[in-house]
Amino acid sequence: MNIDRFWSIIESARSSAAVSGVRFDEALVDLLTECPPKEILEYAERFDEVHDALYRWDVWAAAYLIGGGCSDDSFMDFRAGVIALGRDWYERLALDPDSLAGHPAVIEAAGARGDEALFYEDVNYAASGAFARLTGDPDSFYEAWAGYRPTDEQDSDAADMGEDFDFDDADEMHRRLPRLARLYIEAGD
Secondary structure: OOHHHHHHHHHHHHHHHHHHOOOHHHHHHHHHHOOOHHHHHHHHHHHHHHHHHOOOHHHHHHHHHHHOOOOHHHHHHHHHHHHHOOHHHHHHHHHOHHHHHHOHHHHHHHOOOOOOOOOOHHHHHHHHHHHHHHHOOOOHHHHHHHHHOOHHHHOOOOOOOOOOOOOOOHHHHHHHOHHHHHHHOOOOO
16 A cells, blocks of 8 residues: 555545544544455555654654643554644644644644643554454454564664653743644743
């Protein structure tokens, strides 16, 4: 599956969710269930690639501000939530994490400190959910995934996350993510 097909599936799920009123992750599982098992595995592979590409300190800092803190697990959910926003917002964030300060959900959440806007755990499990629905076996995806990608391909070297910095240093956050910091860091922090 090429990257355009991946984003087409995401956009189709977004449209379907908007029209039907179902949650995005449910619409995504519905769409993936219509695909052959190999295509679901290819989707999972592309998902992992775009998800892993956001594994950076500057993106984590944005998640930290938006979420009022951000653990390892929460950062996984945040990156999945960014993917659920679609290609346009994903690419904006990949170029400049501070651009999220312009997203309506982020602006709305700024008033509710600690709100988990954009954190979307269930998106991480859409491929396995589609496999489980197709086969009736919740473990079927993981068995198929192990056969699809040899272990040596699944274990990758540590990603270059960029420059680490202190997320609790308000001055540093204002310097690196000025728009998000204005939304989320109170004056005097």
